[in-house]
Amino acid sequence: MATRVLGNPNTQLTFKVMDIFSNFISQHKMSQAASHENQLIAELNSSMIELVGLLKNWSTAAQNTNNANQQQPLPSSNPLHSNTSQGVEASVWVITGDPPSGVTNLYQMLRYLFPIIAAVSQPIPPPGCEKLYNKVLKSKDKFLPYCEFGPSRVGSLMEPSPFAADILFLPESLVNGSTFRGVLFNTESAHKGITFWNSLAEWELFTQEHDESYYFAKGAYGQPTKYHDPSNVAAYWEAGKLWPTYLAEYSHSRPPFMAT
Amino acid sequence: MGELITYLLTVDYVYAGLVERPTLEEMAQVINKLNSRAAIGLEKLFLIPMSPRTEAKVVRGKKRSPHHKQVDPGIEVPLIKTALQLIMDYLMKNFSAEEQAMMRLDWFIIEHSLCKYSRLQKTLQEI
Secondary structure, eight states: OHHHHHTOTTTOOOHHHHHHHHHHHHHTOOSOOOSHHHHHHHHHHHHHHHHHHHHHHHHHHHHHHHHHHHHSOOOTTOGGGGOOOOOHHHHHHHHHOOOOHHHHHHHHHHHHHHHHHHOSSSOOOOTTOHHHHHHHHHOHHHHOSOGGGSHHHHHHTSSSOTTOGGGTTSHHHHHHHHHIIIIITTSHHHHTTOOOOSSHHHHHHHHHHSOHHHHOOTTTTSSOOTTSSGGGHHHHHHHHTTHHHHHHTTTTSOOOTTTO | OOHHHHHHHHHHHHHTTSSOOOOHHHHHHHHHHHTSHHHHHHHHTTSSOOOHHHHHHHHHOSOOOTTOOOOOHHHHHHHHHHHHHHHHHHHHHHSOHHHHHHHTOSHHHHHHHHHHHHHHHHHHHTO
16 A cells, blocks of 8 residues: 555655654554454554554665666666656655556557567567557557657658758758658658758749648647648748857757757 | 647757757656646556646547646646656666667657557557
8 A cells, every 4th residue: 555655646745744644643542452443443553653664764775776776877868867856656666666557557558569669570469459550550650659760750860851960050950850840740751751952942842743741741740730830831941040040059068958 | 830849849859969858857847838648648647637638628528629728837847757757767677778779768758658648548448
């Protein structure tokens, strides 16, 4: 029960709360177990006090584990490397091995779908996952949780790419990157790697030569919005002019995520 | 440019090596601010409390308005942080180092997975 309570982030129980709880129990202990009922209550109180003590020990042990973990070398791309925030709930399951079911459900989805990115050729669905695979394989952009393996994202990295190292600092990178995200995502054009234009005139010619469904899927992100629309591309070309100036502000460091 | 598209483009630039990776705190703020499928995924997994954004859908049985109510960041961001940390810890424990490298496990993968979970929940429940 304790694991379930502390493992549930919704409860937001802290050990300060548990201390207050412990004091309350100590002050309200039955002095004399006059009846069988009172005796049971006294035993329960005693168990609860032990439980509080146990939880405190877990907290200390978990903190030690976290400290030890932080000293272990992790890959530089690992976000935990720079993170020092460790919740009590996060600590308790490390000790008890009993995470909230939501976490295991998410893991299970990732595990079921992992063969899709790991398979050299056609992935074989785990037993019972045929329907899931049919759905995900029909639209990987929409359903595949491994974002770097979606066909649009893969297409956006084909040369010429808005995200190629040699053009990252040029206006064309931001313009075509915005066009990719703001128009092309989850279309045949993106899947084929056609995500780069050298001018607005070039883009306009492309749109005249192709049916709109070739380069624009209205529901690509769910509900349509004004921000996902081919009519915005002209504005991207205007905004692109400011891109080098913006990046120049960060000539000695990478722009922070939230500022970008 | 909308918040979702700005976020996705910024992620592209992180992968390109141009922009700094977000911290856990920043990622939690982004999920709260986007107030979209990743947050709904966390709700569906019971990792954060159900909020007005989902309650409205459940009560009325209609599609959510695109201008659904955002939850107070002061309340929700710490909960999202805890949930993200729990997920990251568990995935790191249960996927091998090789698998983590192959899927490029990071905060973005978790955010993206939460979005997809909210889309795939019904199909997953049938397994």
